[in-house]
Amino acid sequence: MESRTLHLPDLAATEALAARVAALARPGDAILLSGPLGAGKSAFARAFLRAAANDPALEVPSPTFTLVQSYDLPRGPAHHFDLWRLSGPADLAELGWEEARAGIVLVEWPERLAALAPPDALRVALSPAAEETAREAVLSGWPDRIGRL
Secondary structure (H helix, E strand, C coil): CCEEEEEECCHHHHHHHHHHHHHHCCCCCEEEEECCCCCCHHHHHHHHHHHHHCCCCCCCCCCCCCCEEEEEECCEEEEEEECCCCCCHHHHHHHCHHHHCCCEEEEECHHHHHHHCCCCCEEEEEEECCCCCCEEEEEECCCCCHHHC
């Protein structure tokens, strides 16, 4: 699987990457966001949703406690899942996982998906870099689109 590693020097670069991903996303896509606490998963998801909605002021609360937040976007529905508190993939059914897959899904802590992780997903692994506000992003998946990111 092809992958790309990007150095993101600051939050603006992370947001710009999320906007590029949003421009290429389409219904049925899954974007899986992995990385340690504080790596920028929520910031990426927030920027993605604002770009996809074409609304920089869109309120995007963290789904840490609700586990999923849904949005009506111009290209169809999107669902932002935070699976940190999920005990495993069996709990996904009551969150509407299967129905959500018809739209775009952004998933923080995708390790909790186990075998339910879509094989055609775009995987975005974020990690802190040496500089205080910098991150590294390793992208894999989307063989027909990754070159445009």
